[in-house]
Amino acid sequence: MSELVLLKNIDNPDASRIETYEKSGGYQGLRTVLRDYDPDQVIETVKSSNLRGRGGAGFPTGLKWSFVPKDNPLPRYLCCNADEGEPGTFKDRILMERDPHQLIEGMVIAAYAIGCKTAYLYIRGEYSVSIEHCQQAIDEAHALGYLGQNILNSGHSLDIHIHKGAGAYICGEETALLESIEGKRGQPKLKPPFPAVAGLYECPTVVNNVETLACLPHLFRRGEDWFSSIGPKDAPGPKLFGLSGHVRKPGLYELPMGMSLGEMLEVYGGGALNGAFKAAIPGGVSAPMFPSDLFDVKMDFGSLAAAGSMLGSAAVIGLDDTASIPVVARRITEFFNHESCGKCTPCREGLTWAAKILRRIEAGQGQVGDVEQLAMLCGGIFGKSFCALGDGAAWALGATIKHFRHEFDALIAPQTMVS
Amino acid sequence: MVTITLDGQQIEVEPGTTILTAARSLAVNIPTFCYQERLSISASCRMCLVEVEGRNKLEPACATAVAPDMVIHSHSEKVVATREDMLEILLANHPLDCPICDKGGECELQDTVFEHGKGSSRLRDFKRVFRERDIELNKVIVFNANRCIQCQRCVRICEEVVGDVALGTAERGLDSEITGVGNSLKDCSHCGNCIEVCPVGALMSVPYRYKARPWDLLETETTCNMCGTGCSLTAQVRDGEFKRVKSSLDTGINGELLCAKGRFGFDAIDGGDRIQQPMMRVNGAHVPVSWNEAIRFIATKARVVMESGGGIQGHISPRENNETAYMFQNLMRRVFGSQDIHASTRFSGLRKAGAIEALAHVVTGYLDRKPFKSVLQAECVFLLGSNVSQENPVSGYLLRSAIRGGNKSLFIASSRPCGLDDLAAASMRLLPGNEAQLLGLLMQDEPKMANNPINGFVSVIQPTVARADSIAFLIGTEFLRSSLAAECLRKIAQVVDYFKAQGKTVYLQFLFDRPNQLGLWDMGCLDGIAPGWQRSASSPKTTENLPDLTYILGSDPLRNSARDDPAALSQQRSTCLVVHTSHYNKSAEQADVLLPATPYGEESGTYTNNEGRVQVLRPVREAAQNQPSTRQVFNLIAQALGQGAGPIGSDQLHVPIAADFPGFGSFGDTADMRMAARTSGWPISEGDTDAPVILPENIDVKGRRRYLITGDNLFQSGQYTARSGVLSSLDATPYVELNPGPGPDHAFEGMMVTLVSSGNSFTAPLKINRSFDKQTVFVAERFLTEGGKAIHFEGEYPKLVDVVISGPEKRASQV
Amino acid sequence: MSDARSLTDIKRDLATGVRQMRARYPTSRSAIMPALELAQQKYGQVEGLTYQAVSELLDVPEIWVFEVASFYSLFDRSQTGRHHLRLCTNLSCMLRGSDALMQHLQNRLAIKSGETTSDGAFTLTDVECLGACEMAPVLMVDARYHGDLTTDKLDVLLASLAGQPTKEAT
Ligand SMILES: Cc1cc2nc3c(=O)[nH]c(=O)nc-3n(C[C@H](O)[C@H](O)[C@H](O)COP(=O)(O)O)c2cc1C
Numbered sequence A: 001m002s003e004l005v006l007l008k009n010i011d012n013p014d015a016s017r018i019e020t021y022e023k024s025g026g027y028q029g030l031r032t033v034l035r036d037y038d039p040d041q042v043i044e045t046v047k048s049s050n051l052r053g054r055g056g057a058g059f060p061t062g063l064k065w066s067f068v069p070k071d072n073p074l075p076r077y078l079c080c081n082a083d084e085g086e087p088g089t090f091k092d093r094i095l096m097e098r099d100p101h102q103l104i105e106g107m108v109i110a111a112y113a114i115g116c117k118t119a120y121l122y123i124r125g126e127y128s129v130s131i132e133h134c135q136q137a138i139d140e141a142h143a144l145g146y147l148g149q150n151i152l153n154s155g156h157s158l159d160i161h162i163h164k165g166a167g168a169y170i171c172g173e174e175t176a177l178l179e180s181i182e183g184k185r186g187q188p189k190l191k192p193p194f195p196a197v198a199g200l201y202e203c204p205t206v207v208n209n210v211e212t213l214a215c216l217p218h219l220f221r222r223g224e225d226w227f228s229s230i231g232p233k234d235a236p237g238p239k240l241f242g243l244s245g246h247v248r249k250p251g252l253y254e255l256p257m258g259m260s261l262g263e264m265l266e267v268y269g270g271g272a273l274n275g276a277f278k279a280a281i282p283g284g285v286s287a288p289m290f291p292s293d294l295f296d297v298k299m300d301f302g303s304l305a306a307a308g309s310m311l312g313s314a315a316v317i318g319l320d321d322t323a324s325i326p327v328v329a330r331r332i333t334e335f336f337n338h339e340s341c342g343k344c345t346p347c348r349e350g351l352t353w354a355a356k357i358l359r360r361i362e363a364g365q366g367q368v369g370d371v372e373q374l375a376m377l378c379g380g381i382f383g384k385s386f387c388a389l390g391d392g393a394a395w396a397l398g399a400t401i402k403h404f405r406h407e408f409d410a411l412i413a414p415q416t417m418v419s
Numbered sequence B: 001m002v003t004i005t006l007d008g009q010q011i012e013v014e015p016g017t018t019i020l021t022a023a024r025s026l027a028v029n030i031p032t033f034c035y036q037e038r039l040s041i042s043a044s045c046r047m048c049l050v051e052v053e054g055r056n057k058l059e060p061a062c063a064t065a066v067a068p069d070m071v072i073h074s075h076s077e078k079v080v081a082t083r084e085d086m087l088e089i090l091l092a093n094h095p096l097d098c099p100i101c102d103k104g105g106e107c108e109l110q111d112t113v114f115e116h117g118k119g120s121s122r123l124r125d126f127k128r129v130f131r132e133r134d135i136e137l138n139k140v141i142v143f144n145a146n147r148c149i150q151c152q153r154c155v156r157i158c159e160e161v162v163g164d165v166a167l168g169t170a171e172r173g174l175d176s177e178i179t180g181v182g183n184s185l186k187d188c189s190h191c192g193n194c195i196e197v198c199p200v201g202a203l204m205s206v207p208y209r210y211k212a213r214p215w216d217l218l219e220t221e222t223t224c225n226m227c228g229t230g231c232s233l234t235a236q237v238r239d240g241e242f243k244r245v246k247s248s249l250d251t252g253i254n255g256e257l258l259c260a261k262g263r264f265g266f267d268a269i270d271g272g273d274r275i276q277q278p279m280m281r282v283n284g285a286h287v288p289v290s291w292n293e294a295i296r297f298i299a300t301k302a303r304v305v306m307e308s309g310g311g312i313q314g315h316i317s318p319r320e321n322n323e324t325a326y327m328f329q330n331l332m333r334r335v336f337g338s339q340d341i342h343a344s345t346r347f348s349g350l351r352k353a354g355a356i357e358a359l360a361h362v363v364t365g366y367l368d369r370k371p372f373k374s375v376l377q378a379e380c381v382f383l384l385g386s387n388v389s390q391e392n393p394v395s396g397y398l399l400r401s402a403i404r405g406g407n408k409s410l411f412i413a414s415s416r417p418c419g420l421d422d423l424a425a426a427s428m429r430l431l432p433g434n435e436a437q438l439l440g441l442l443m444q445d446e447p448k449m450a451n452n453p454i455n456g457f458v459s460v461i462q463p464t465v466a467r468a469d470s471i472a473f474l475i476g477t478e479f480l481r482s483s484l485a486a487e488c489l490r491k492i493a494q495v496v497d498y499f500k501a502q503g504k505t506v507y508l509q510f511l512f513d514r515p516n517q518l519g520l521w522d523m524g525c526l527d528g529i530a531p532g533w534q535r536s537a538s539s540p541k542t543t544e545n546l547p548d549l550t551y552i553l554g555s556d557p558l559r560n561s562a563r564d565d566p567a568a569l570s571q572q573r574s575t576c577l578v579v580h581t582s583h584y585n586k587s588a589e590q591a592d593v594l595l596p597a598t599p600y601g602e603e604s605g606t607y608t609n610n611e612g613r614v615q616v617l618r619p620v621r622e623a624a625q626n627q628p629s630t631r632q633v634f635n636l637i638a639q640a641l642g643q644g645a646g647p648i649g650s651d652q653l654h655v656p657i658a659a660d661f662p663g664f665g666s667f668g669d670t671a672d673m674r675m676a677a678r679t680s681g682w683p684i685s686e687g688d689t690d691a692p693v694i695l696p697e698n699i700d701v702k703g704r705r706r707y708l709i710t711g712d713n714l715f716q717s718g719q720y721t722a723r724s725g726v727l728s729s730l731d732a733t734p735y736v737e738l739n740p741g742p743g744p745d746h747a748f749e750g751m752m753v754t755l756v757s758s759g760n761s762f763t764a765p766l767k768i769n770r771s772f773d774k775q776t777v778f779v780a781e782r783f784l785t786e787g788g789k790a791i792h793f794e795g796e797y798p799k800l801v802d803v804v805i806s807g808p809e810k811r812a813s814q815v
Numbered sequence C: 001m002s003d004a005r006s007l008t009d010i011k012r013d014l015a016t017g018v019r020q021m022r023a024r025y026p027t028s029r030s031a032i033m034p035a036l037e038l039a040q041q042k043y044g045q046v047e048g049l050t051y052q053a054v055s056e057l058l059d060v061p062e063i064w065v066f067e068v069a070s071f072y073s074l075f076d077r078s079q080t081g082r083h084h085l086r087l088c089t090n091l092s093c094m095l096r097g098s099d100a101l102m103q104h105l106q107n108r109l110a111i112k113s114g115e116t117t118s119d120g121a122f123t124l125t126d127v128e129c130l131g132a133c134e135m136a137p138v139l140m141v142d143a144r145y146h147g148d149l150t151t152d153k154l155d156v157l158l159a160s161l162a163g164q165p166t167k168e169a170t
């Protein structure tokens, strides 16, 4: 395995303290930026580095920042998305708990680039350790002049406030996150206008994931060339993968993108917990699963998309022979149903209905036609819901049927013969 | 312009147009649920998804702006199938209890399923049931959660247009449920607009519940008679019995909007005590007489008065229509030979010398008879002397929408706080009559009155006003009650000239609290002003010169005016009091001759609203049999006095009306009624407009003295609304509204307020409103004029009264 | 919540904290979530009077406060036990036996998920992914995570909690 970047200090019990962080080169990236770059150059560098968002959609970070209008007199906001809730995902929590200054430094750099003076760090409410450690990091950074007024005498100022989530997965969706900071129910907002143009309080806003922002100090400390040398050209930089489920060695792994799913599960995950893998989910439960015969797929944005799934939050969940796919499908669908914000018809009504059918099938009361009903519901939701939650739910459920229809039929068949 | 292709048709549309708007302009039917004109776009129901070539996802037509050369398919196989799926999913949890649902027959979901649905559902599992029983959110709104499709139109209209924020959504996902705090609607105006916009039978009207099926109802489109906004409404009647009022997006200044009075007050037509036949006072008691006898008596009396050179005075209610008003002034002028005509006794300021001339000057030369919509386009809207949200609620809703939607500033200066204060860029409390002072200061480069709050307010708003290219003045008519009415009117004219001279577009409209105030004036129901604002000799009027005969049509001046108010005195001392009205009231009790009149809802005619728009009134049911209509009675009196009968039909009357008032009834963006009226003898007279404003003394209200002001509230339009069962149930108990000053609200719980003035007093529970200033106290007009001992204004407005707050905890304490 | 607490009490309790939260945002509406959280920390739950207090302290419509309180699942709208056990039952935890743990907890505490023990000691809730799948199955006890659980470890945990009187601070 190559050099660890994001997880370099992960096992150091003092990693969260600013002294430790500074000793290992922390805040050097920020110093470089404030000394040598004007905001536009920061954006250009991030653009040409090809850093892509780690929050799920893989959107090029520099490009996103460049959408912030230059001539808009309104204040600009940076919001860090630390609402991590995609089942299987825990990378941001570990970063915030163990080495939060990477994130704080990254936020200062990003805020400088877009001209933001107030940033919000939206951490899901359950993450109390992350909240404590981030607050501590903010306070420490303030004390040493990395935050607050006139940072390192650069003239740039920034305050970071933590906004605690309160138990709603949908608030990870960026517009819902903004609504939540505005004190509303966390329901996605219509796009366009995109947040970069009219986001938080109708002001230009950038929303980035924790890991995305945590990459920035390293990018600026060690340079673009170093950054691009990690992983494939179109998806460079350090990347975290969370392995969980039926793997022997669940945990957080920093690996270059482009490795095959099979290698990741077998080599790093240590193989299946019981017997062999039957399937795996490559990027959180929104990402359609692959049966084990498709494990050759490369773990990067493009390859996964081409194979009909996505890298998402890079949360890899292994499913071995003991897993019942209809049960997995039911649990995933129940999750999305529970977390649906209720705004749009297909997701709100459709997912409940799908969960109802799946529960019935699991209970042995399936009927002929149930799988077709599920397929109709997937079709009615996918591509038609207001935000990507509905899409993801239908997409993930669709894949279980596509690859494992026989398992559903097997549960339904005996019943039908009785009745 | 942008060219797009929709289902094969090419059209050009404005950039920024949505696909839905473009489609509707081509009469292409795209189903929608969450979309509603004037509300923010939600795009959540997903019914309007269409295919746009080159985009891999279907796009919501309601929210997607056209792009150049866009090719859109709104009826492709994929789109049609998606609609079917969406409806199937939507119906999965819908109770399908149409046979017992109030909405059956007029349900958007039902209609859409018929038109776009598949007709069968494959989804067979148990439906979600929120609750077995419906929740009465308040006395007029009841909610069935099971039927709700979460279009959020109700929540949006409540917040974005009405401004109440009474409705919201509880829980999330499929558990999402529309509700108010604690399943009731705190801060609800009871306007029922949420019911109107509900596409299904989720929000329903309590008074209409289970009363009828839509297909059994006879509909009449008419104009509301509650205030000068003049909303269109549809009254629905079954077997001659009034059932409900609805409003439609496509008609009227108001579209789908109505206020509580308009939507729930129509039952007033069934309330009150109807006068069944002519009566005359014999030995102090009313005894029925024949029409012949009554008419003969009036004619004989009138002849004697006229021959002896006595006076005849006429009063007409601003709820009478134009046609009746026109005939009324004819009766007064041509038959009785009198100019002494009054269209509102409440506006005592108009009795001051020069006031009517100033009014004519403003109405003919300055008032904009333009659609409210176009007035609202002004960059700067100045709301002066009006609680628009309570007296003209729908104008308030439209104003709120315009201010929210546009980049404009709203300024408010009025005696009462109003629901738009929160939207205003600046607002202040201003005593009625001080409008003159404020406008005067607005025209000075450097306002000179130090330590005057008006001064501060003016300097805050002046920069914005100076920058604006267009200004709209929306002025309440409360100042007409004050002795400074004439000064205010002159300043209004001056300020319009002043800003016009700076090259600005200036709009002026009044916010009348009665439905046909402007119409009555246009029809010549004013002393010295003939129809079409033509000058005619005015009658001398002093207390020495009391009328010998008073003819009251519809109004109740004996209730409304003060004991020693000249108007009231006149009836008390009149040798003959004729009261011609549909329902018993205070004046009717005093009448020497009592004639039944045709009430609102049974007579056709027109009202002229605040915009100057002449709108049709249609009878919603047949008038009482064997009774001559009000207008017929005028003819009968004329004939008894040897004159000919004129036409009484509404259309026929428009001929003479238009001859006297050129341009009557023509209205639109272009019709310039101002010019038409300007020719009628009220030129801008320099002498008038330069008259100095007499600044009111800035009385320091100390101790327990406060200024009493009055007017309508959300549920009241004078005494008329007391006839409505529904409105009375919402607003039955009198209250005194004021700002009690320091101390937490709960310390005042259960307190009573007594107002005392010259031996009279009025006591009612305290209602705290901290947005009032500490020198005013408000009592709604209906309560003030109800009951025995009342406080009278006696021409003094606002009136200084003593205020005593007393309650269970504290003994009487001063405020 | 005890009936004795009046609106005035609640407003007094929350005023300072709410003012501090309010200062972080350009609009007062934004402070609704933090204000509710403060109230929950203080009283263990949020309910009618809290909504009214927050609405008055922040000068926002009360329905906005209620909407927020009911949308987010971490706000408890009824009294919970001295310890709130939130067991993740989402996929990664399910694959590693959270169903059995849930069964075990229900048996041990003699309640169903969503209920509170009669002695008021524990509330048990099954929750969605806690974001700690590397240590699945995970239980959140009040504000802290406990991972890699087995029924034996659970028993030890329950025993230690039973002696502990109050919730851990957040
Ligand atoms: C339902 C849903 C949940 C999401 N949850 C998260 C999340 O927990 N964390 C996150 O960073 N992004 C999440 N996203 C993606 C965000 O919308 C957004 O794309 C991301 O925060 C952008 O950051 P990035 O550009 O740095 O990736 C979610 C998206 C959806 C549709």
Ligand code: SF4
Binding pocket: A170, A188, A339, A340, A341, A342, A343, A344, A345, A347, A348, A385, A386, A387, A388, A389, A390, A391
């Ligand atoms: S798809 Fe619709 S209902 Fe589902 S979370 Fe997104 S907006 Fe809400």
Ligand code: FES
Binding pocket: B031, B032, B033, B034, B035, B042, B043, B044, B045, B046, B047, B048, B049, B060, B061, B062, B063
């Ligand atoms: S009308 Fe367009 S989504 Fe509802």
